[in-house]
Amino acid sequence: MNPTNYLYLSALLFSIGAVGVIVRRNAIVVFMCIELMLNAANLAFVTFAKMNGNLEGQVIAFFTMVVAACEVVVGLAIIVSIYRSRRSASVDDASLLSR
Amino acid sequence: MTSSNLVYLIALPLFSSALLMLLGRKADKWGHVFATLVSASAFFVGVSEFLAMRDRPVEMRAVTQKLFSWISVGDFKVDAALLLDQLSISFVLLITGVGTLIHIYSIAYMSHDRDRRRFFAYLNFFIAAMLLLVLGDSYLNLYVGWEGVGLASYLLIGFWNQKPEYATAAKKAFVMNRVGDFGLSIAIMIAFATFGSVTFAGIEEKASGASETAMTAMGLMLLLAAVGKSAQFPLQAWLGDAMAGPTPVSALIHAATMVTAGVYLITRSNFVFDAAPSAQLAVVIIGVITLLFGAIIGMAKDDIKKALAASTMSQIGYMILATGFGPAGYAFAIMHLLTHGFFKAGMFLGAGSVMHGMNDEVNMRRYGALAKFMPITAITFGLGYLAIIGVPPFAGFYSKDKIIETAFNVGGVQGIIIGGAALLGAIITAFYMTRVMLLTFFGNKRWADDAHPHESPFLMWAPMAVLAIGSVASGYLLYSGKAFVTWLAPVVDKHKHEHVEFLPPIVVTILAVAAVVIGVSIALLKYRGEQSGEAPQDVNVLTRVARRDLLQDDANEFMFMRPGQKLTSLLLKTDESVIDGAVRGVGATALGSARGLRKLQTGYVRNYALLILIGALAILATIWVVTL
Numbered sequence: 001m002n003p004t005n006y007l008y009l010s011a012l013l014f015s016i017g018a019v020g021v022i023v024r025r026n027a028i029v030v031f032m033c034i035e036l037m038l039n040a041a042n043l044a045f046v047t048f049a050k051m052n053g054n055l056e057g058q059v060i061a062f063f064t065m066v067v068a069a070c071e072v073v074v075g076l077a078i079i080v081s082i083y084r085s086r087r088s089a090s091v092d093d094a095s096l097l098s099r
Numbered sequence: 100m101t102s103s104n105l106v107y108l109i110a111l112p113l114f115s116s117a118l119l120m121l122l123g124r125k126a127d128k129w130g131h132v133f134a135t136l137v138s139a140s141a142f143f144v145g146v147s148e149f150l151a152m153r154d155r156p157v158e159m160r161a162v163t164q165k166l167f168s169w170i171s172v173g174d175f176k177v178d179a180a181l182l183l184d185q186l187s188i189s190f191v192l193l194i195t196g197v198g199t200l201i202h203i204y205s206i207a208y209m210s211h212d213r214d215r216r217r218f219f220a221y222l223n224f225f226i227a228a229m230l231l232l233v234l235g236d237s238y239l240n241l242y243v244g245w246e247g248v249g250l251a252s253y254l255l256i257g258f259w260n261q262k263p264e265y266a267t268a269a270k271k272a273f274v275m276n277r278v279g280d281f282g283l284s285i286a287i288m289i290a291f292a293t294f295g296s297v298t299f300a301g302i303e304e305k306a307s308g309a310s311e312t313a314m315t316a317m318g319l320m321l322l323l324a325a326v327g328k329s330a331q332f333p334l335q336a337w338l339g340d341a342m343a344g345p346t347p348v349s350a351l352i353h354a355a356t357m358v359t360a361g362v363y364l365i366t367r368s369n370f371v372f373d374a375a376p377s378a379q380l381a382v383v384i385i386g387v388i389t390l391l392f393g394a395i396i397g398m399a400k401d402d403i404k405k406a407l408a409a410s411t412m413s414q415i416g417y418m419i420l421a422t423g424f425g426p427a428g429y430a431f432a433i434m435h436l437l438t439h440g441f442f443k444a445g446m447f448l449g450a451g452s453v454m455h456g457m458n459d460e461v462n463m464r465r466y467g468a469l470a471k472f473m474p475i476t477a478i479t480f481g482l483g484y485l486a487i488i489g490v491p492p493f494a495g496f497y498s499k500d501k502i503i504e505t506a507f508n509v510g511g512v513q514g515i516i517i518g519g520a521a522l523l524g525a526i527i528t529a530f531y532m533t534r535v536m537l538l539t540f541f542g543n544k545r546w547a548d549d550a551h552p553h554e555s556p557f558l559m560w561a562p563m564a565v566l567a568i569g570s571v572a573s574g575y576l577l578y579s580g581k582a583f584v585t586w587l588a589p590v591v592d593k594h595k596h597e598h599v600e601f602l603p604p605i606v607v608t609i610l611a612v613a614a615v616v617i618g619v620s621i622a623l624l625k626y627r628g629e630q631s632g633e634a635p636q637d638v639n640v641l642t643r644v645a646r647r648d649l650l651q652d653d654a655n656e657f658m659f660m661r662p663g664q665k666l667t668s669l670l671l672k673t674d675e676s677v678i679d680g681a682v683r684g685v686g687a688t689a690l691g692s693a694r695g696l697r698k699l700q701t702g703y704v705r706n707y708a709l710l711i712l713i714g715a716l717a718i719l720a721t722i723w724v725v726t727l
Contacts, residue, residue, distance in 0.1 A: 021708045030704070095702030
């Protein structure tokens, strides 16, 4: 099978994730879209590793997973604490920096 | 020759002044006595130096004392050193002698003032500064004393600075003096640039080799300095207002010593002026203008102290005029300075005594018939009066007669103009001084209702009596056998100039005495008998102008103050619009752009995410375009 198709899939997933981050307001959904983008990147790394016949891409994919796991922990903690204090998980409600 | 005593002349009063100021109220009880004793001891040091000097042969008479090395920069070295020669000792004796008498007088005069100790501290400081002025061996040392007496003058004019107009008078004197001080500092710079030296001896040595231009420039700058300090035209306006100070101050600083510093400066710089005939001519012109200017103001003043101040200005005009004649005139200028020191200080003290008895009234139209109630004051003042108008054989006759004679001896039309002006000045002097005498001591009583004139205490009339004796005798003592001219010749007339005679001395003497008779007669006709207690208002325009000090303040206001104010307001506007505008503009630009840029920061996460995405896409696009 032509590995380029994996790259197309990766680009598609990334775009869906990016659009989701930009247009959705629910913090959980935004968070999931970010995960989608990370995994799209992972898919691209693995594909490039396959195409070039070496292991660097595979290794970086593992690193990404570790970073993603940490990010999920911190991110979910923030979202939960914001929800607790504001009774809302909408990212637009947390726009205090503009004032 | 060197001596180690000179420093005590300055150190004693300086120490006493510092002590009295530092101890403050603790010294209130004995401060005045202490200051007077210190001043007297300085006088005794001066007398012993004078006696020692007199016993030495002529070429050994000048003594020096190096105190310490003051400035040492490369080849340029200035020592703080003192020089006592025939010229300085004349001043030392005048300053400490008259100064001590005025200290004694002030003990009684200021006895009701709560700040008497501070007054004596300032007086001692003045004595120290004035002695430094006349003892300095270089222009730089002289400059320190020059500024010191300016400061003392400022402090003492504004001694009663709780009255705002007195404080203003002090400020006026200080500012106008600064204009002259500029001249002195520039003259020092010219001396340094031309000769590489600022000592009198160093400059005199090289004076003959210098260009006349440099000498003229230096001479004119020195003249500017003298004009400021000695209240000569056109910097004369401060002297009248300086009468705001206590009367002993007017007697010591603004009659006998400080205002004559300009005459000292020109005489000391004789080597400069002798090499610069144009500067000498300027000196003569200034002298003639001022002697008439002061005399005319003196005719119109009703305030006894201001009349005397105008007279001081006029008499110093005579001295400045005499210094303009070169070696022929220096000795007579100093001689008139010394006799003037006696009779004018005596008359100022007399005026103070009159004010003391008349509840500080200064308006002569409110005096009258005081001779009966204050006989000693009237007699001492009268002796000073006879001296100043030049009645033989009183002191002023010898000194002023000699100046008029020297003026005629200039020769030609010039000599007749200058001599004529000096004679006219003598007529006016006789007129206004007779007016002062008649209005104050004779005629009808025109006192305020609560005035109880009485003779002043012994401590006040004793100094007046001593000064009156000086007014009588000093002229003859200095004149007889050319004593003073010979004494001063080694300093001011080293080359033994031939003095030509244009008119025989006896003719000039007759003219001078005739001038006195004319002036006195006019005044007698005008001011004899009953006088009104108010100044007449229906007077001609000349009198009005003279009462306004010949418009000196109006002229200064019109020529300097108003343009100065315009300039400052213009500069203020420039500062506000251009400089502040630029600074504020920078701030406003930053603020405005920040306001614009702030709109980008919405606080919505999606906006930031979109911007990051756009940025990433832009970078990718750039890479794609570059690598294409």
